[in-house]
Amino acid sequence: MNKKKIVVGMSGGVDSSVTALLLKQQGYEVVGLFMKNWDYGIEGSKCPNRIEFEDAKKVGKILGIEVKGKEFVEEYRTKVFDVFLEGLKKGLTPNPDILCNREIKFNVFLNEAKKMGADFIATGHYAKISKHNGHYVLDTPKDNTKDQSYFLHALSSEQLSQSLFPLADLTKIEVREIAKEHNLPVSDKKDSTGICFIGNQRFDEFITQHLKAIPGDIIDETGKVIGRHKGLICYTLGQRKGIGLGGIKETESAGHIHNPWYAAKKDMENNTLTVVQDTNHPLLMNQNVEANHMHWVLEEPPKVGDKLMAQVRYRQQKQACTVTSTNDNKVLVRFDKPQRAVTLGQSLVLYDGEYCLGGGFISDYS
Numbered sequence: 001m002n003k004k005k006i007v008v009g010m011s012g013g014v015d016s017s018v019t020a021l022l023l024k025q026q027g028y029e030v031v032g033l034f035m036k037n038w039d040y041g042i043e044g045s046k047c048p049n050r051i052e053f054e055d056a057k058k059v060g061k062i063l064g065i066e067v068k069g070k071e072f073v074e075e076y077r078t079k080v081f082d083v084f085l086e087g088l089k090k091g092l093t094p095n096p097d098i099l100c101n102r103e104i105k106f107n108v109f110l111n112e113a114k115k116m117g118a119d120f121i122a123t124g125h126y127a128k129i130s131k132h133n134g135h136y137v138l139d140t141p142k143d144n145t146k147d148q149s150y151f152l153h154a155l156s157s158e159q160l161s162q163s164l165f166p167l168a169d170l171t172k173i174e175v176r177e178i179a180k181e182h183n184l185p186v187s188d189k190k191d192s193t194g195i196c197f198i199g200n201q202r203f204d205e206f207i208t209q210h211l212k213a214i215p216g217d218i219i220d221e222t223g224k225v226i227g228r229h230k231g232l233i234c235y236t237l238g239q240r241k242g243i244g245l246g247g248i249k250e251t252e253s254a255g256h257i258h259n260p261w262y263a264a265k266k267d268m269e270n271n272t273l274t275v276v277q278d279t280n281h282p283l284l285m286n287q288n289v290e291a292n293h294m295h296w297v298l299e300e301p302p303k304v305g306d307k308l309m310a311q312v313r314y315r316q317q318k319q320a321c322t323v324t325s326t327n328d329n330k331v332l333v334r335f336d337k338p339q340r341a342v343t344l345g346q347s348l349v350l351y352d353g354e355y356c357l358g359g360g361f362i363s364d365y366s
Contacts, residue, residue: 003029006164007113008122009105010034010059010067012052014186015124015167017059018175021182022166023122024063031116032060032067035109037076037100058185072108079103085210088233091268092345094361095151095314096195102154110162120164127152128168129160130355136160137297138356143171150314153349153359154295204234204242216271218245221264221283229273232266238284238341239263243275285338286365289321291348292330294360301326302350302357308333309351312342312362318351331360 008020010032024030034056053069060067080099087094105123113121126146128139135157138149155163167175179187198206204213213231220226227245229235235243245261264283265274276283289312294301302308302323309318310333319339325332333348342365349359 003027004119005029005031005117006120006122007031007033007116007118009109009124010056011124011192012055012059012186012189013124013192014176014179014184014189015126017056017124017184017186018170018178019122019124019166020059020065021063021178021184023164024065030063030065031118032056032065033109033113033116034067034069035104036069036071037073037080037104039073039077055186055189062182062184070109070112072104075108076100076104087345088207088211090345091232091266092361093236093343094345095347097151097314098154098347101152106155106159106163110159120162122164122166124167125152125165126167126172127165129163129165132355133298135298139168140354141165141168143167146172148314149351149356150311150347150349150359153297153347153356155297156295157297157299160297202242204230207233214271216273218243218273218275221274221276221281226275232268232271232273235263235266235273236341237263237266237343240279243273245275280340284340286342287335287338288324288332288366289335289339289342289348289362290330290332290364291360292363294329294331294358296358297356298358301328301331302352306352308357309353310335311349311351312339313346321350329360330363 006023006028008016008030010016010020020030020032034053057067080096080103083099084094084096110121125148126141126143127149128141130137130139138152141147176187211233213233215228215230217225218227218229240260240262243261243263259277261275261277262279262284263273264276264281304323304326306323308321310321311318320336321333323331324334342362344362346362347359348362350357
């Protein structure tokens with residue numbers, strides 16, 4: 001009987017390295033494929049592709065598996081990066097990781113793996129695949145502090161049926177211990193955080209090399225001008241750092257207490273940034289959230305009145321909500337408690353218990 005062949009998306013990090021190790025131990029024929037999604041030559045980028053590929057190959061050598069590299073630069077540019085920039089221009093805050101999973105890892109990468117004769121692809125995501133009513137669905141992994149189903153909600157049952165997440169029943173600590181036991185050189189490697197193509201530089205420094213930032217007025221909740229912003233593309237709602245109003249004498253004398261400022265509203269039409277001084281200010285809190293371009297893992301939307309759990313951003317604890325309106329392409333939910341800094345263009349992801357039902361892009365809130 002032929003061994004099943006699995007192509008592992010190897011990034012040079014500890015999660016994908018341990019994924020490959022576990023599958024090799026389980027007797028599969030394992031091949032590593034390193035995705036080069038980003039071009040070093042792109043202006044302002046500090047994406048450490050070269051180092052990561054070398055790390056992936058070192059791990060491959062130890063495990064006795066081949067690790068190939070494949071360029072998906074053009075696909076990533078058009079299907080992820082350009083879409084991200086277009087969203088920013090409109091005042092949205094898109095999540096490139098969600099686009100990357102849907103368009104690259106579980107689409108062009110999956111197709112490439114199939115050409116290589118793969119029975120399955122595998123990644124180092126912390127997520128779980130379960131069967132529900134005869135369909136493959138996303139479930140909550142053991143390490144719910146690392147649960148990445150939020151980023152994977154746009155996958156179909158068909159894509160999940162061809163994928164494996166071997167870290168589903170492990171915690172991050174256990175994954176690092178396994179890497180240490182097997183002397184993998186990446187066992188203590190820091191997790192990559194933030195947007196991959198920006199690296200560890202400041203978001204506004206990177207983005208202003210690709211989009212024109214148009215400075216404008218910063219106003220308080222009464223509409224009084226209290227400063228200047230660098231360009232609305234540089235700010236996200238709820239942001240505290242980098243607003244540039246700390247300790248401004250004029251704002252203090254205008255009756256503002258010396259507290260931190262938070263970005264509360266971006267008005268693209270008038271090019272103004274509204275800021276407030278309370279982290280839970282009413283302008284930052286919303287209970288009703290609408291999302292469009294919905295994707296349902298099981299291809300059927302929930303019903304009005306369904307009580308579900310939801311996230312409006314990654315790493316947020318799931319929050320209770322009720323569906324108040326729904327059709328194939330749009331859903332409106334009312335949260336039991338107001339949610340802070342709901343952001344247009346981010347994703348609303350819905351859960352029924354532990355199952356991820358799917359999600360879409362936040363298009364309105366109140």
